[in-house]
Amino acid sequence: MRTILFLLSLLVVAPSAFAARTILVMGDSLSAGYGIRPQQAWPSLMQERLRELRLDYSVANLSISGETSAGGRSRFAAALKEHQPAVVVLALGANDGLRGLPLQQMENNLAAMIAAARKAGARVLVAGMRLPPNYGPYAEQFFQRFGEVAKAEKTAYLPFLLEPVATRPELFQADRLHPTAEAQPLLLDHLWPALRPLLR
Numbered sequence: 001m002r003t004i005l006f007l008l009s010l011l012v013v014a015p016s017a018f019a020a021r022t023i024l025v026m027g028d029s030l031s032a033g034y035g036i037r038p039q040q041a042w043p044s045l046m047q048e049r050l051r052e053l054r055l056d057y058s059v060a061n062l063s064i065s066g067e068t069s070a071g072g073r074s075r076f077a078a079a080l081k082e083h084q085p086a087v088v089v090l091a092l093g094a095n096d097g098l099r100g101l102p103l104q105q106m107e108n109n110l111a112a113m114i115a116a117a118r119k120a121g122a123r124v125l126v127a128g129m130r131l132p133p134n135y136g137p138y139a140e141q142f143f144q145r146f147g148e149v150a151k152a153e154k155t156a157y158l159p160f161l162l163e164p165v166a167t168r169p170e171l172f173q174a175d176r177l178h179p180t181a182e183a184q185p186l187l188l189d190h191l192w193p194a195l196r197p198l199l200r
Helices: 002-017 042-052 069-083 094-098 103-119 137-153 181-198
Strands: 021-027 057-061 087-091 123-127 156-158
Touching: 021 042, 021 069, 042 057, 042 181, 069 103, 087 103, 087 181, 094 103, 094 137, 103 123, 103 137, 123 137, 123 181, 137 156, 156 181
Parallel strands: 021 057, 021 087, 087 123, 123 156
Antiparallel strands: none
């Protein structure tokens, strides 16, 4: 009788015990798929790759066009509670830079999200960004902040999300800010080596 009850208990817990772990993507329009179909955006392509490689992860893409680091931080606690991610990809900050917001504020927001993710048991990848050179000295200071916060918090780090397409205007939409659907596989291939070690 005890053996039967034990086997029944395994059947009850098995589905939840083997549920896919979650990769939470917190980003802006560059990750939300602005101007293209959501399923064409790199986070959706990442879900396909995970499936192809039989890696037991699902992707929750909570990226919102126009989002700043402050906006992401305001949503982050609820996102962690709902999705309980194993891995978090922080791809925020571009809109902070485009709006010329204080860099210390952005750094504080990213650091707070990293700390919250760690407290929740998640590993973190910070994806950095660059600004056009016409932003002057602010542009370089902006870029450096991502590396500084990643180093200080000892997280995985991708210096520039758009690096493989940044010098290829044909891979950007008419606004010259948002990558096309054709660019998305290149973004995923660029991010993947930084993400893969976090998928334990």
